[in-house]
Amino acid sequence: MVRWIIIIVSFAVCAAAALSLTIFKEKIKSAFYIGHMERDERVNRMQVEKIIDRLRIAPGDIVADVGVGTGFFSRKIAPRVSSSGKVYAVDINRELLNHIDRGNRREGIENIQTVAAVENDPRIPHRVDLIFICDTLHYIDRQQEYVKTLSGYLKSDGRIAVISFKANWPPMSNKFTEKDLVRWMSNAGLELADSDNFMQDEYLMIFKKK
16 A cells, blocks of 8 residues: 555656646746747848738638747737637647737737647647748658648648748758658648748748649
């Protein structure tokens, strides 16, 4: 009996330690993203307004911003979908989602809904017109499988827009080429509809269902 109590207590301690470590790591990551993602230098370099224009978002659209980070792009997309549309702000980091929720309440934004994803599934609540994934796919394992999962969340005429780096960046990530991305999308039933490289160091590729 004593042995089982020791085992149960040990398990509980390990579980609590793992949970504490996860929360700590999320806080560290969220602090970095909040300080980094919306710097003027990055916003200007990426030409954010031009990106939003190229996405061709219409009032009433439902858009999923996967790997939403601080919610910067979601806040830019929200006025384009208008009050009749919706933006799903998707991330695995709950600290960042909490940050977005606080900002939405503070600014009175009502058409952004945060969504807690898992590593291999964005868990988007409904099919969408557009999935936007910026500077995120290189952090995902089994990218080809993930792209197939993304395609399952699209409406019949839905699109996926990807922004990623032209060079081998960032370090310690799952790097891929534009050719890799086209192949993965093709295997998922999508084809390249539009592309551009007006951003410094990055490219935009938009795919539609075949």
